Structures are given as C-alpha cells and as structure tokens.
Amino acid sequence: TVPTLTNRPGLQTLVTLVSMVKAVQITDTEPEINDTSLAADLYRLQSWYKKIIKISSMDLDKYQQFVQTVKVILERISGKNNPVVKETRLSTVMQKQVQKILHGLREKEENLSLKDRIMKMETEQKEVIPKNIRDQIHRQIEDWENKDKILSTRASDYVMECLQDNSCLTLTAPSGVGKSCIARHTALVLQRAGYNIIPVEIPSDIKTYYQPGKQTVFIVDDICGNFTANQQQINNWKRLLPVINTIIADKCCKIIVSCRLQVYKDDKFNILLPFKSCECNLISDKLGLTSVEKTTIAKTYIGKSMKSIDDLSFKCDFFPLLCSLYHEKEDVDVNEYFKNPFDVYKNELHRLSEHGDDGNYKICSLALCVLFNNQLNEKWFEGKVTDEQGQIIKDTCEACEFNSIPKTKLKKALDTLDGTFICKQNGIYKTVHDKLFDFLAHYFGQKMIECLIDHGDSHLVHERFIWQKSADDKNSDVDFIIEIPDAYLPSYFERFIKDWSAGKVSVVFDNNNLKVSSFRQQLIQYLKQLDQSQQVTLANTKVTVRLKEYYVSGTSPLIDTCYDGYTDIVQWMLHNDVDVDQCRDDGATGLVMASQEGHADIVKLLLEKDPTVDVCGYNGISPLCIASFKGHTTIVKLLLEKNPNVNLCDNIGCSPLFMASQEGHTDIVKLLLGKNPNVDQCNSNGCSPLYMASQEGHTDIVKLLLEKNPNVDQCDNNGYSPLYMASQEGHTDIVKLLLGKNPNVDQCDNNGYSLCTWQVSKDTLV
Incomplete structure (x- = not known):
C-alpha cells in the first residue's frame, strides 16, 4: 500500500540510489511527455522533490498529480505487481502519510541547512583574516585573473622551478619589466595547486595572516620602496626576520617578493638575508626576454602593427609594459610610441591643454594624483571644499596656468581618464602603472615644482626630490628623479622644517639628500638662522605622525641621525640642548x-x-x-x-x-x-663564552678565557661541554688547550653519551 512508501528512502535519495545502481545519467532538460525512459522518470521525481521541499502544504489537485506521478513511475521502475504501487485510491490515511513524507523531507533539508551554517561558522572562526579583508583580497585576485595575459617565458618557467626548492624568492628588475605580472601569475598557478594567496600590503600582514601548516603564498610588491630604498621599511622587515625564517621553514608556505633593482642593490637592503637567498633578475642575460619572447608578446598585444617596431625599441627593458600600455591607446603611431613612449605621453598632455576647459580639468586632476603620491582617495572630493583643499586646488591651477576648478569637475575628469592614464582601485585613484607615475611626477616636477614642494605628499617630497648638486649620490641617476634648482632650495628647506615640526620625523630623515655632505651643510646653515627656541624644539621633536603603519614608533631626529652617521647634524643637535637619553x-x-x-x-x-x-x-x-x-x-x-x-x-x-x-x-x-x-655567565641555552669560542674555533680567545680560570666542564642545556663541541667540530688546537685544564673527559650529555661513545678520532681527541 501507499503507507509502505513512507518506510522507503526520501525521493531525492531514491533518485540518487537508482541512478547509481542503473548507472543512469539524469538529464538536464525536461523530457518529452511520452518519454518513459528511466532517465526521464528520475528527472520527474527529482523535479517534484525540488518543488515540494519548499512548501509546507499542497492543494488537492497538485497532491493528486504528485501521487499519480509517483505511482506511475514506481510501476515502471518496480513492476505492476509490486505491493507498493497497488493502491490507487487516495484515502485519508494516505493523505496523512504523504504529508508526513513532505514534513520529513522538509525537516531533513532544514537540518542539512543548519549543518552547513554551523560548518560555515566554524570555518569563519578558524580564519585569521577578517571577512572585509578577505573580500578585498578576493576582488584583487579576480582582477589579477582578468589581467593575467602572461606568456610562458624562460623567466616565468625559472621562477616556478626555483620555487620547487626555495620557499622565498625575490624578483628584481627596473620598473615596467614585469616583476608584478610574473609574481601574480605564479601565485595564480599555485592557487590552482591548493595555495591561498595573500597580498602583503604592510610588513605586519605576513605575521598576522600566517597560519602554520596551511598552504599559503604571500605576495610582497615593491618591497622596501617603489622608487628608492626606504630605511624605515628595511628596519621594519628586519624586525620581522624571525617570523620570515619561521615561514620559510614551513614547507607549506611560499613568499614571492618583487623589488626594484636599485632598491635591491642598495647596501642597506643586504641585511634582509632571506630576500637575498634566491634572486631572479629579469633583465639578466639568463632571464631577460629573448627576441622570440618579445615578438610573441608584441603579437599578443599589438598584432600586425608589431612589424613597424624597430630593433632599437625591442632592446628596451620595459618592453612588456610598452606593449601593454600601447594596447590601451588609440590612433598612436606604433613606431613613434616605442621609440619615445614618454614623448608620446608628454605630447598627449600638451594636446589636452589645447582642448579647452575639459582638457585643463584632466591636466589638473593628474597633477593632483601626483601631489598625493599616486594615492588620491575619492573621499577627498566629498563634502564642502576645506581651506586646505581650496589652497591646493588654487595653487595647482595657477601652476598649470588655469583658473580655479571645482573639485567635483576634477573628480569627473579623473573618471574620464580611467583606463588611459588612471585606474581606480578600492576607492583610490592611481596611474595604470608605476612607471607612468614616475613620468608624471617628473613632468609636473618640472612644470610646477614650487606647488609640489608646498603641497606634495611628504613621501613624494623627501623621496623623489634631489638637489642638483647631489651628483655623488648613487640615487641621483635614477630615472625620472626631480631635481631641485638652487633657487628653490630655501623653499625645500622650509618644507623640510614644516614636516619635521609636524612630527613626520621618520619620513624627513629618510631623505636621500641627507647622504650628501654639502646638502647637510646647507641645511644646518638654514637651521641656524631660526630662533634659538625653535632650534631647541626641533632638536627634541619625536615622531608623532606615523604616515605608514610600519614605522618604528617614538623615534627622533637624534636617533635617526646617529643611526645614519650624520655627525654634523648630531653636533648641531647637541648644541641645542637635545636630550641624549631620548x-x-x-x-x-x-x-x-x-x-x-x-x-x-x-x-x-x-x-x-x-x-x-x-x-x-x-x-x-x-x-x-x-x-x-x-x-x-x-x-x-x-x-x-x-x-x-x-x-x-x-x-x-x-x-x-x-x-x-x-x-x-x-x-x-x-x-x-x-x-x-x-667569564662563566651563560645565555638562555646554557652556553658560556668558552663554549662559544670552542665551538666556533677561536683559538686565541680560548687562550685568553682559560687565563681567567673558567669552569671548563660547564655544559649547555643539552649537556654538551666546551671540550665536546671543540671535538665535534674538529678544532684540535682548542681540544689540546682544554685538556691542559684537566676537564672531565668522561662527562656525558643529557642522552648519556660521552666523547668516547661518539668515537671521536684519535687525531681529534689527543
């Protein structure tokens, strides 16, 4: 009878079971009415299941249709003589039993839904990355996937090969060569192998988001500076080296770093040993793009027009970037573009100025992007114009020889430049590539240097501006550096003092100009012209504004200049009552x-x-x-x-x-x-000075220490003595010296092993 049906599996289970036993593939499309195949019948059962599971009651007509459909199908599947399908009348008992089926199926579905929610909550609790950050990362990775047009090259292949044996890898090259593209492409390949991708925005992210044993690839873009080496960033990464070494030792994790070549070669960077362990120089003879690879890239981006590119253009280091940027441009002569790409952009800016107000708005909006160091937040355009905003807009327009422009129109101008000069990511306007920003910063640095000095972002002013007499500094030949003419040096010093007074100490004293003695002398002369009280205040100013999260808190001009070795500035501070114990x-x-x-x-x-x-x-x-x-x-x-x-x-x-x-x-x-x-003072591992000198083979130091009658039998936490370590390392002369002090040669370590147990050779143990 029909009640017997209630003791059978639920409809969905029945469908799945039959399809498995009969090896039937359920169709994705609704079958014809006259189709009585098993696959068609299973589709009908499944369709009814999806309908009834969502309802708590059913009208009589649908109910009759449901029972009749099931009856007919079960007759075909089970045979007409099956007792399950003999009953054809819809009795009250039958109605109740079918309702029970519906209720049971619904309850089961709700329980499954509850289990799913609980599992999701448990997964959320295990996540160390907040949901809003995960969402941002997800969108960022989606953008990488959409833009991932990288072709297989010997460099990209070598990177994957290196990651087989190395957990940390650094991609080096000038801007525009493809460091970030290869890093992101490699991360996407690893993602398909089960790795989670975590882009590292600030150094502390790598410590915060690291989960031992979880397959993760960390992507660090432009480490320690995207123009020149940033000492404060280097210091911060230095503090994280123990964490970095732990992550590297965790075979489940990879760290892929991109670094501008001039930053990587800076002596200050050498302290970050994990990032020096495996370098992939993308412009080296071994990994640089071959002519065949460049031809393939050109075909991908510019098609038949590549025939117009001359051989000289093919030799350009940032050829991949040129191809990518040209792909987004229209009506530009390909040969002219590849010969003088930045002349093309310069001419484009000149043409904009000839297109009336709309063109002027675009130029001013680009200048604003430079003033904000390629980090112009769209929120800046919201609300009423503040006094500070009004002054910035006024001075920018005057420098560009335009009348003042409403900030709403400047925002609209930026939006129209999206995809050519500008892109917007997470509410931040920036250039489509850092190399293009380098050009724009240099362009506006020549056009409106005073405005940039007065209103530019502090990092921009102290990182990209070099005094013209600083030619002895290795950073002075970096592409697109902004030179400071003598006439503007007083203005530059004024801005220097302004940021210093505001507590932006870390940024100010990371200024590359300070490396040059003549610049420091000029600065000191300028400082001496200030009121004595102001000089004392400056000398004792500590950092109060942390413009970037990774800066060490509480530093001061004295601490920074003592670190950098600027003796002349330290002297000036000491003459101005600086607190030497700050x-x-x-x-x-x-x-x-x-x-x-x-x-x-x-x-x-x-x-x-x-x-x-x-x-x-x-x-x-x-x-x-x-x-x-x-x-x-x-x-x-x-x-x-x-x-x-x-x-x-x-x-x-x-x-x-x-x-x-x-x-x-x-x-x-x-x-x-x-x-x-x-002389017997030990560290937390129980190692004494004599122990360390014996282990490292410093014979002369062992002699000096033995003259002070140290405890020659003093062992470390593992029970190893100085004699044991010298013997193990093969330092024969030290073994002789120690034996002259009658040590306990039968002394055992914590595992009960003595020197003799370890079968130290007679050539070593005298």
Missing part, C-alpha cells in the same frame, strides 16, 4: 644606534654629554653589547671608559663577552677581560 618605544637611544652602526665620532660626542651607557634597546641589547657583537673595537674602548656594566645581558642572556667570544673579536675580548667580567 629613546624609541623599543628602548633604542642614539648611543645604541651609533654603537651598532660603528659611528665612533658620534659615540664620542654623545659620551661627552654623559648619557646612560647601560640603556638597552631592541631585544635588551646595550651599547656595549651591540658594539662587542659587531666588532667595533674603538667604540668598545670609549664605552668602557664610562664604566658600564660589563655583565649586562640582552633578553636571551648574551653578555658583551659572550658576543665577542662567539664572533671572534679577540681585541674586544681582551678589553672586556680587563674589566673582570663573569
């Missing part, structure tokens, strides 16, 4: 920085002002400790004259003597031993 939030002072970097003249100047010599900086390192570690003998001498605590250790228990013994700085060990330090 420190960053991590405890670092000017004395710590100068001792670390080996600036002996500055250390001498600071010590004349009686600073606290035992102050500790990042990781609890004192000036004496860091100087001993770095091997700065002259500075160690100067510091010891101030009677510091020679036993003061860092956060992991390393003393100055430990540091010098480990690094092999014999002269410094002599100086420290002259102050009677604790």
